[in-house]
Amino acid sequence: MKSAICLMLGLALAFSAPSAARDLAEVKASGTIKIATEGATPPFNYFEGDKLTGFDVDLGTAIGEALGLKVEWVTLAFDGLLVGLDHDRYDLVVAGHGITPERQKAVDFSTPYVCSGAAIVAKEGGARTVADLAGKIVGVQVGTTYLAAIDKVPGVKEVKTFPKDTDALQNLIAGRTEVWVSDKLTALTASEKAPDAKLQIGDLLYEERYGMAFKKGNDALRGAVDKALAGMLAGDGYKKISDHYFKQDIRCP
Known part of the structure; x- marks a missing residue:
């Protein structure tokens, strides 16, 4: 045996x-x-x-x-x-x-x-800095470095994960989250493509290659x-x- x-x-x-x-x-x-x-x-x-x-x-x-x-x-x-x-x-x-x-x-x-970086994105008047994330509901894509970084930020109210980055963006636009963390270049393009969403691109959490x-x-x-x-x-x-x-x-x- x-x-x-x-x-x-x-x-x-x-x-x-x-x-x-x-x-x-x-x-x-x-x-x-x-x-x-x-x-x-x-x-x-x-x-x-x-x-x-x-x-x-x-x-x-x-x-x-x-x-x-x-x-x-x-x-x-x-x-x-x-x-x-x-x-x-x-x-x-x-x-x-x-x-x-x-x-x-x-x-x-x-x-x-x-070379890019992880941007803090919110609707106009929303969070801009890491300190602003305290008490906020943050949306982020699974499997990304953004998720790992947000998990280390103290005071975040809730982290919602999504299978696609576009899903995370749509949830911000719909008001189901208050912040979207994503690539800054992706965020700039999203802001240009959807001006009515009035996306505000704030600070970078970190730069990335x-x-x-x-x-x-x-x-x-x-x-x-x-x-x-x-x-x-x-x-x-x-x-x-x-x-x-x-x-x-x-x-x-």
């Missing part, structure tokens, strides 16, 4: 062991690179009808072209993206993940491709993507995409 149990445990471990990610040679041999994003965070990644578009999508597609590869896009809920990466469902993730020590234990990141995520140890693929990104930054490719979606250059200084 003991040996049978050990065998069963061994089989379970074998089947649960993580598989190897496709390396650069395998990706190039296939002719296609699989990139995942959320598809629900305008203007970074979102759908216009059935078409996936946005800054992340245009940038990822341009990087694929620089590598001589077709891009196959996969969309998934934000809090499942890094899990799917670990299970080799795609080759990398381009979805505005903040580079944090905790995430770096689980995945490898490209060089930063965006975004990276493209790769499975741990997939260094050749990460290096090739970094090289392609560097080429876009050195030329005008990155700036054109950034100007189109943000009317500014959002690269890290």
